[in-house]
Amino acid sequence: MNPFSALTPMVLLGLTPLVLMLVISFHRSHWLAALISLVGMALPLALLAGTATSDAPPLAPLLIIDGYALFYIGLLSAATMVVVVLSYGYLERVPGNREEFYLLLTLATFGCAVLTASNHFISFFLGLEILSVSLYGLVAYLRTTRTALESGIKYLILAAASAAFLLFGMALIYADLGTMDFTAMTSVLAAKTREPSVLLLGGFAMVVIGAGFKLAVVPFHMWAPDVYQGAPTPVTAYLTTVSKGAMVALLLRYGQYGGLLDYDSVASVLAVIAVLSMFLGNLLALLQDNLKRLLAYSSIAHLGYLLVAVIAASREGSHAVTFYLVAYFVTSLGIFGIITALSDERKEADEISDYRGLFWRRPWVSGALSLMLFSLAGIPLTAGFVGKFYVLTAGVLSDLWLLVLSLVVSSVIGLYYYLRIIITMYLSAPADPSSPLPATRRFSFPEGLVLAGLTVLLIWFGVYPAPLLSAIQAAVGSLA
């Protein structure tokens, strides 16, 4: 097989921003830009069905396009399509150029795709930087508002610092192993001819710091609440799902199949990070009144749950990670989608108090939002429950009792703040008739369609997860 035909999804993802840029330079049109990005994300998605079964050999030596990479590329493109639909309505309400947003968005997704398919430190770093640099622009996109600029600069400085850590770590690992190729690295590590040197462990630690920043796990989480709050809501949705998902895919690929987790020290560092993330994320979320900040802390906790399954380092663990991630994608996109769609020119609907009495005004919307919050909390019949169940199973099977216990206890803490939002929605509406009601915007047709679709998926994966699970098993099976 021609090795370049395996690259087709990647090439299409890379062509999208280029086509978009050419079109923008001739004719600025918001809907055209959104349409091109939608098509550009949909084409690779459609092609995946054809290429997913063929296990392509690594494209020497930077990328490897196997079933696993293709599954994640599909997931990330689908999530990007949802973000594009949400962004369209959002950007219609803000002044200034809108088309560059889609350019940066598609570039960021391209970076994510490179991350999930990377087989080399060079492609790992370049993919990560494409993602980060695009995100600087996206986070600060509404550049005339103070909060957007503030969060953009915060993200820029912290991401640059973490990239420095990552590079230094890569250099240390290279100095010790003499290779930057993951496949070669795996075989050197698997040979275990000697004790790991301080150089190697230091390198691993620094790479964990760099990855931990992107995942916003404790103690690298400080940026998350501020950036989540300040960024445009569709970008927040993107940060939570696509950017973290790509990093998790990479971590899973090399944590587990690269033999990284065979080192006790690496596994125990990740375990400490996971426990801290679960507890700190959930406890700090209790104190928040802003929905976006609350979801930032909730996301920190959820990445902690995910790490439990990563540390389990088993076949069940990798299935659990992928399933949990899909469920988390659906749920997060849904919640941020509803926040975006309810916000209007006057005000972002991001305070919990904005949702007071929502049920009496918008029963369907508040019903969908309740389901999504139930899914985040892990209540049965939702995708989140099934995901959490698999993560727990993976943890129990690998005898990670401390982690499993932390997961259960912190989930119970988390239940409180999810239910608090739901209760707020079912309270009677605020009595003050003088102020206009917040969160009253009507959904546009595409927004309604996407949000309804996400809700249906949420229930479907929660009630009948078998089809998704078998797809995941096929995809993850190509890893080992």
Add this chain to the structure above:
Amino acid sequence: MTLIYYLAAAVAVISTAMVITRANAVHALLYMVVSLLSLALIFFTLGAPFVAALEVIIYAGAIVVLFVFVIMMLNLGAEVTARERRWLQPKAWIGPAILTAILFAEFLVVVATEPPAAGAPAGVGVKRVGAALYGRYVLGVELAAMLLLAGLVGAFHLGRRVSSGDEEDES
């Protein structure tokens, strides 16, 4: 060769420490040039003359000079002349000058001992760098192009001048 390496490394550490401790931006930048030059010398002693040349041309040459220019232009005003005079005091340049002198001496030694002394690693020339970049790692070059595009688009959007009636709530 080992002595030259350690000397250059010491200069790099000292000058970088000075970069992050100087209060005056121009002083820090002078030290940064020295730091980059010493890195170039380290690369040279490690057998990468091409990377060393790039380090001097791109980092020490283009980027830092650009920094210096921007900082000087930002401070246009009445007391510019007075500040220029302050900057030209020996206090400002004596440190970088001494460090650069050390580097220059090392450089002369390295050049004088051509062919390279025993123990020096085999050099990686321009040809091998080019063959690796555009052969085995050509995808990396493509990815770097996308990275530059992302940076360019972001900088264009964030740095664009606000036109009237475009974005009203300009602060």
